[in-house]
Amino acid sequence: MRYLKTMKRLYINSLLVFGIFFSSAQTTDDHEYQIKAAFLFNFAQFVEWPANALPETKAPLVIGILGENPFSTYLEEIISGERVNGHPLVVQQYKNVEEITTCHILFINLAETDKLEQAITSLKARSILTVSDNSNFIKQGGMVRFIRKNNKIQIQINPEPAKEANLIISSKLLRVAEIVH
Amino acid sequence: MPIQKKLMRVILLISGIMLFITSSAFFIYEFYAFRQTALQKLSTVGNVIATNSTAALAFDNHEDAYEILLALKTEPQIIAASLYDKKGNLFSHYPANLAINNFPVSPGVNGFRFSVSHLEGFEPVLEGKRQLGTLYLKSDLEDMYERLRLYGTITISVITLSLLLAYLLSKILQKSISKPILALAETTKSISDKGDYSQRAVKSGEDELGWLTDGFNHMLEQIEKQNLLLNEFNQDLENKIKVRTAQLETVNNELESFSYSISHDLRAPLRTIIGFATMLEENFSGKLDDEANRITSVIKINALKMGDLIDDLLSFSRIGRQEIKKTRINTIEMVRQVITESAIPNNKAGIDWAIESLPDSKGDPNTIRQVWINLISNAVKYSRNNSQQRIEIGSFINIDKDQQVFFIRDNGIGFNEKYKHKLFKVFQRLHSADEFEGTGVGLAIVEKVISKHGGAVWVEAAVGKGACFYFSLPI
Numbered sequence: 001m002r003y004l005k006t007m008k009r010l011y012i013n014s015l016l017v018f019g020i021f022f023s024s025a026q027t028t029d030d031h032e033y034q035i036k037a038a039f040l041f042n043f044a045q046f047v048e049w050p051a052n053a054l055p056e057t058k059a060p061l062v063i064g065i066l067g068e069n070p071f072s073t074y075l076e077e078i079i080s081g082e083r084v085n086g087h088p089l090v091v092q093q094y095k096n097v098e099e100i101t102t103c104h105i106l107f108i109n110l111a112e113t114d115k116l117e118q119a120i121t122s123l124k125a126r127s128i129l130t131v132s133d134n135s136n137f138i139k140q141g142g143m144v145r146f147i148r149k150n151n152k153i154q155i156q157i158n159p160e161p162a163k164e165a166n167l168i169i170s171s172k173l174l175r176v177a178e179i180v181h
Numbered sequence: 182m183p184i185q186k187k188l189m190r191v192i193l194l195i196s197g198i199m200l201f202i203t204s205s206a207f208f209i210y211e212f213y214a215f216r217q218t219a220l221q222k223l224s225t226v227g228n229v230i231a232t233n234s235t236a237a238l239a240f241d242n243h244e245d246a247y248e249i250l251l252a253l254k255t256e257p258q259i260i261a262a263s264l265y266d267k268k269g270n271l272f273s274h275y276p277a278n279l280a281i282n283n284f285p286v287s288p289g290v291n292g293f294r295f296s297v298s299h300l301e302g303f304e305p306v307l308e309g310k311r312q313l314g315t316l317y318l319k320s321d322l323e324d325m326y327e328r329l330r331l332y333g334t335i336t337i338s339v340i341t342l343s344l345l346l347a348y349l350l351s352k353i354l355q356k357s358i359s360k361p362i363l364a365l366a367e368t369t370k371s372i373s374d375k376g377d378y379s380q381r382a383v384k385s386g387e388d389e390l391g392w393l394t395d396g397f398n399h400m401l402e403q404i405e406k407q408n409l410l411l412n413e414f415n416q417d418l419e420n421k422i423k424v425r426t427a428q429l430e431t432v433n434n435e436l437e438s439f440s441y442s443i444s445h446d447l448r449a450p451l452r453t454i455i456g457f458a459t460m461l462e463e464n465f466s467g468k469l470d471d472e473a474n475r476i477t478s479v480i481k482i483n484a485l486k487m488g489d490l491i492d493d494l495l496s497f498s499r500i501g502r503q504e505i506k507k508t509r510i511n512t513i514e515m516v517r518q519v520i521t522e523s524a525i526p527n528n529k530a531g532i533d534w535a536i537e538s539l540p541d542s543k544g545d546p547n548t549i550r551q552v553w554i555n556l557i558s559n560a561v562k563y564s565r566n567n568s569q570q571r572i573e574i575g576s577f578i579n580i581d582k583d584q585q586v587f588f589i590r591d592n593g594i595g596f597n598e599k600y601k602h603k604l605f606k607v608f609q610r611l612h613s614a615d616e617f618e619g620t621g622v623g624l625a626i627v628e629k630v631i632s633k634h635g636g637a638v639w640v641e642a643a644v645g646k647g648a649c650f651y652f653s654l655p656i
Contacts, residue, residue, distance in 0.1 A: 035241065039239075039240060042239040042240060045235075045239065045308045045309060045311065046235075046236055046239070046308070084309065085309060152241065153241070154242070155240060170236070172233065172235055172236035173236045173240070175236060175237075175245055176236040176237055176239075176240045176242040176245045177240075
């Protein structure tokens with residue numbers, strides 16, 4: 001089934017390439033970001049935030065997107081009505097780092113490397129789980145990176161920055177992920 | 182069945198049943214305990230695997246899921262396991278080389294259950310309260326059955342040993358019951374075999390057997406006393422019999438001398454009468470007229486007849502008093518002798534004798550000879566008017582009464598059967614003296630002799646057709 005979808009995707013892409021030039025910088029794959037949205041949601045279950053980040057049960061768990069939103073409505077759909085340990089879930093969109101107040105999981109979707117580095121640095125010491133697609137993400141101090149291998153979305157985790165941010169990542173998640181430093 | 186075997190059987194049967202019931206109860210309990218244990222174990226394993234596989238399911242990591250299931254290698258009784266995602270699709274399965282159709286298509290009801298030969302079921306994979314998927318586990322029951330087999334073997338061994346022990350112990354202990362019984366039985370047997378009522382049974386113990394022994398001994402005392410009384414009584418009777426016999430013998434002897442003197446004393450005047458009558462006939466027949474001669478003849482004939490009567494009566498009474506001594510008689514010889522040598526008035530030449538082979542008989546030769554003489558001479562006498570005289574003599578055996586029957590059949594004048602009861606009485610005659618001579622004592626003698634031998638006499642006859650006389654002798 002996946003194979004067929006891949007073929008279909010290729011066909012459409014090739015049309016796009018040879019036919020109409022669409023000014024989309026990102027060749028987004030719906031399905032891929034659907035999965036990633038699910039993963040973002042799942043991270044909430046496998047990560048422990050310090051008490052001051054989630055002071056009470058009523059306090060919402062915020063999943064933020066820095067940069068453009070690649071998930072369209074998937075993320076909202078997935079979290080709608082759900083609770084993690086009693087915390088309701090909220091999705092926030094940020095244009096720049098300064099806008100970030102309370103956030104727990106942050107998906108950084110910035111293409112420019114320097115902007116990325118800036119963001120990561122300023123987010124240090126805050127208990128936010130940083131996630132990105134970017135290939136340099138881990139090198140620049142990011143915590144979680146989505147990587148595509150064998151047509152599957154896999155996870156790379158650098159536990160050190162997470163530890164520095166007082167985040168406890170469940171060993172179950174660590175097992176499933178590729179540990180990188 | 183001997184009493185010892187009975188006791189043993191009872192003891193062993195009860196022991197066996199008790200052992201069996203106890204062992205069965207424990208065995209059944211163990212069976213259910215094993216099942217519970219197996220169930221719990223599988224639940225625990227299921228819990229652990231499910232908990233570990235949350236992330237793998239959450240993050241769609243098939244390799245990790247398989248690795249987690251692979252940990253089940255350490256539990257060899259778990260023969261299949263599979264993970265299903267949120268949607269119920271097969272996510273991972275173990276062992277890898279087992280065909281997919283061995284696993285359920287989609288998750289079923291939660292919980293583990295026993296099927297025929299396996300234990301299997303489903304466990305939800307939960308992170309917090311969220312179900313991320315389902316785990317399926319299938320365990321075989323081999324180790325459980327092996328434990329049960331072992332348990333069963335031990336149980337059977339213990340039962341066997343216990344029964345053996347029960348057998349040995351009861352063999353020893355049942356003696357306390359059976360020994361006194363056997364001793365009593367022995368004594369009883371010995372007493373009845375030897376007839377010695379002075380023996381007494383040995384009493385062992387004060388229980389019911391003791392009472393039995395006492396009662397038994399008491400009975401023996403009674404028997405001894407009664408035996409003594411009986412003996413005394415017997416002795417008494419014996420003495421009385423001796424006295425009576427002596428008395429009888431005296432009477433008999435008196436009678437003997439009485440009849441002897443009668444015969445002599447009666448005969449003397451008779452001889453005189455006959456003598457004088459003869460003298461008249463011989464010396465004075467010319468001097469007397471016809472009437473006187475006729476009268477003389479009548480006197481003589483009657484006197485002679487009286488002599489015959491006296492003789493016959495004497496011989497009859499003698500026979501009645503004689504003791505018979507039984508020996509073996511060669512019947513056929515005796516009969517032949519009687520026919521040829523005895524003074525039977527007959528016309529030998531004209532008689533058709535049909536004599537079967539006669540078996541030997543047991544009796545007093547003298548008196549039995551007299552019987553044959555009387556019967557045969559009767560047969561001859563009463564059939565002499567028949568031109569074709571035929572006399573049959575034969576025998577047969579009456580098995581019912583253990584007697585040998587002899588018969589003499591003639592084809593003479595016969596008689597009316599309705600008078601046959603008179604025939605064997607003294608002086609009874611069915612024909613007049615003119616027709617056939619005789620005093621009427623012959624058959625009475627036959628009857629007396631045969632009844633003294635323990636036999637019987639009877640007759641069949643018809644007027645004009647002859648008669649058949651039967652007599653029987655004990656074999």
